[in-house]
Amino acid sequence: MDVDITRSRVGGRARAPPSKSYTHRAILAAGYSDGAVVSDPLVSADTRATMRSVEAFGGQVDRAEDDRRLDIDGFGGTPSVPADVIDCANSGTTTRIVTACAALADGLTVLTGDASLRSRPQGPLLDAIRQLGGRAESTRANGQAPLVVGGPIDGGTVSIPGDVSSQYITALLMAGAVTVDGVEIVLETELKSAPYVDITLEVLADFGINAEETEAGYRVPGGQRYERPDPYAVPGDFSSMSYLLAAGAVAGGDEGVVVEGARPSAQGDSAIVDVLEQMGADISWDREAGEITVRESALSGVEVDVGDTPDLLPTIAVLGAVADGETRIVNCEHVRYKETDRVRAMATELETLGASVTETQDTLTIHGGESTLTGASVAGHDDHRIVMSLAIAGLVAEGTTTVEGADHVDVSFPGFFDVLYDLGAELEEHER
Ligand SMILES: O=C(O)C1=C[C@@H](OP(=O)(O)O)[C@@H](O)[C@H](O)C1
Numbered sequence: 045m046d047v048d049i050t051r052s053r054v055g056g057r058a059r060a061p062p063s064k065s066y067t068h069r070a071i072l073a074a075g076y077s078d079g080a081v082v083s084d085p086l087v088s089a090d091t092r093a094t095m096r097s098v099e100a101f102g103g104q105v106d107r108a109e110d111d112r113r114l115d116i117d118g119f120g121g122t123p124s125v126p127a128d129v130i131d132c133a134n135s136g137t138t139t140r141i142v143t144a145c146a147a148l149a150d151g152l153t154v155l156t157g158d159a160s161l162r163s164r165p166q167g168p169l170l171d172a173i174r175q176l177g178g179r180a181e182s183t184r185a186n187g188q189a190p191l192v193v194g195g196p197i198d199g200g201t202v203s204i205p206g207d208v209s210s211q212y213i214t215a216l217l218m219a220g221a222v223t224v225d226g227v228e229i230v231l232e233t234e235l236k237s238a239p240y241v242d243i244t245l246e247v248l249a250d251f252g253i254n255a256e257e258t259e260a261g262y263r264v265p266g267g268q269r270y271e272r273p274d275p276y277a278v279p280g281d282f283s284s285m286s287y288l289l290a291a292g293a294v295a296g297g298d299e300g301v302v303v304e305g306a307r308p309s310a311q312g313d314s315a316i317v318d319v320l321e322q323m324g325a326d327i328s329w330d331r332e333a334g335e336i337t338v339r340e341s342a343l344s345g346v347e348v349d350v351g352d353t354p355d356l357l358p359t360i361a362v363l364g365a366v367a368d369g370e371t372r373i374v375n376c377e378h379v380r381y382k383e384t385d386r387v388r389a390m391a392t393e394l395e396t397l398g399a400s401v402t403e404t405q406d407t408l409t410i411h412g413g414e415s416t417l418t419g420a421s422v423a424g425h426d427d428h429r430i431v432m433s434l435a436i437a438g439l440v441a442e443g444t445t446t447v448e449g450a451d452h453v454d455v456s457f458p459g460f461f462d463v464l465y466d467l468g469a470e471l472e473e474h475e476r
């Protein structure tokens with residue numbers, strides 16, 4: 045499916061979906077327990093992959109008819125050997141947290157996914173599992189899925205780089221809690237995407253698991269039991285909110301956009317509020333009510349370090365293309381290891397819309413204000429975040445912008461185009 049977005053004003057109230065990161069962790073934590081209820085989960089293509097994995101390990105996930113609640117029967121800390129290959133589809137988080145879980149099973153698990161997933165780096169996690177005495181192989185010996193993983197591991201100490209994916213740390217902490225000896229993680233390099241490990245520690249604590257940051261990295265003692273925190277309530281997703289907030293800032297007029305469900309949590313991506321403020325947006329966050337209001341304002345370029353917040357890069361790049369002056373996004377090499385190389389993808393597509401962009405391995409600079417964005421056909425790169433951010437660019441580009449492969453929003457924000465339409469965006473979905 046493609047979507048045509050014609051330059052338009054948006055305004056009104058909108059609710060972002062529940063957090064993808066919290067939902068993945070809550071589903072697997074419930075799997076590690078005897079069972080739990082997860083309320084307000086994100087039900088999307090990615091989180092369905094984690095649900096399938098819990099079932100493959102012997103648990104069961106029942107979705108309420110309105111998807112507002114999941115009743116999960118756990119596999120109780122010891123995963124069964126799956127009867128079939130696990131399809132992680134497009135989800136990096138699923139692949140990593142399920143790989144470490146598979147190392148607890150007394151037998152082999154095979155994990156695969158779509159073409160994007162099969163091109164993403166898994167080598168450091170496979171190596172960590174081998175350091176713990178498990179079996180962990182890439183079938184093509186290139187550090188990418190398909191993966192073959194087996195155990196059971198007893199725990200121990202692992203040394204792992206921190207600059208590829210924080211999901212390796214999350215995965216080892218979640219699995220380490222139910223090993224005999226626990227897992228001590230020593231980081232070989234500075235950790236990127238660190239707030240995602242904070243989310244993990246928060247969810248683990250809610251499920252009664254003790255894990256902590258240490259001077260060298262992280263530690264989780266072994267022999268623990270995941271407890272039932274009924275019900276586990278998932279907060280709103282700030283990465284998803286970033287598109288709605290950006291829409292308000294570039295096309296919200298005086299009425300603006302009010303985003304609901306924005307209660308503070310460990311999500312690093314709530315930094316989007318500060319980024320918009322620094323760019324000059326008229327934005328306010330009522331933390332108690334969980335509401336952020338943003339009105340259209342003249343934006344100016346800023347420098348943003350996305351070391352902690354890789355998923356904000358596409359949104360900030362679009363804001364930079366609308367802003368006056370230069371927006372420099374730094375510390376972004378790890379953003380190249382996502383569903384697609386998002387640094388390259390945003391540079392390419394914003395240039396197609398008429399923006400001037402300079403890219404290095406670790407930076408993306410958008411020379412805003414030098415040209416007006418003009419509608420064109422842009423590729424979504426089979427990547428939900430590229431699709432959603434380009435749709436926001438389409439709200440301000442002259443004429444009509446066609447975003448190709450728009451159905452990929454199903455990965456993290458299935459109702460994205462309905463929400464945008466309800467806010468007043470002029471858009472039309474059509475088959476290619
Ligand atoms: O743990 C998580 O929920 C995530 C961690 C981040 O990935 P990396 O740690 O690979 O940067 C982020 O980009 C991804 O969307 C979700």
Ligand SMILES: C=C(OP(=O)(O)O)C(=O)O
Pocket residue numbers: 064090134135136137138355382383429456
């Ligand atoms: C990179 C992302 O997710 P994952 O790593 O789970 O595929 C994302 O949602 O932007």
